[in-house]
Amino acid sequence: MKEVILFFGGLALMLITALGMPAQVDAHGTGHRVLNGEHLVALEFYYSDQTPMRYAEALVFSPNDAEVEHQYARTDQHGKFVFCPDATGQWVVKVSDGMGHAEQATVMVKPEKASGPTTAPSVPASFTGQGSMATWIKAVAGLSLILNACFVFYFVKRRTK
Template sequence: MKRRIFSFGWTVLLTVLSGLSLPSTLWAHGVGYRVLESTDRAVVVECYYSDGKPMSYAETLVFGPKDSDIEYQNGRTDRHGRFAFFPDINGTWRIETGDGMGHKVEGTAEVRAAEAGKKEAVSVAKGGTAEKPPVTLGAFLGVSLIFNLCCAILLMRRKQ
């Protein structure tokens, strides 16, 4: 009788261990943002997780339209996941928010000058996005699932 190098139990154990070795950010759920309407010059951004919970007290960085690498403002969101800043020039402002546990959202707010005769209000283009897992990750997980199911079927047939 041949000695089996790997039994079904070892195969399952190796599969689980290889799955745990993936970076923790791959297991994170999605995040999103939306620019809220404002009646003054403030731009208010709300950040949230894909399940609707706010990204409370997450670190936020704001970058201006002219020097996109130079930080304009930093801070944290409030308990409702909101962050406000006062832009000093028109253009596309970039906002990055991360909770320090692998969840990060990057967004933009398009700030345009107020119409003549109106208050200091700015027009902000509404936007929002939800972070989606990369297509390559989904393909890898799908192929891995099919491969593991085929291995399990082959091992069960061998036992019979």
């Protein structure tokens, strides 16, 4: 009888844990933030725990050519990267750390509203990206993993006796 209660208790715990999890889990999520500058586009790339993507490879693609990169560079030690677009339109920045983590930022560069050359673009202040899971969700997921591993170990050990 005790085994049946433990089995259904463990099953109920797993069900409650599964229902409490979000539909999309970002185990190794990334995000980015667009930072403003005079005729510059600055982006900050980071992992899901908000640590910077240090020295990651950055490829910039212009609106005129989506196959050949306009610029190749690396982020700095703070995960920041700056480029100077020479045309208006949708620019794509792809960043990869070479270890399986990658993020893609799309930046819409608009012409300045003030008088001047149309090739001097400006970027409106914005925040984009997926961001990170909440800390409490990470804690619940970790605790659930540990408890489920303990339940499996317990039931396997009981069956071998």
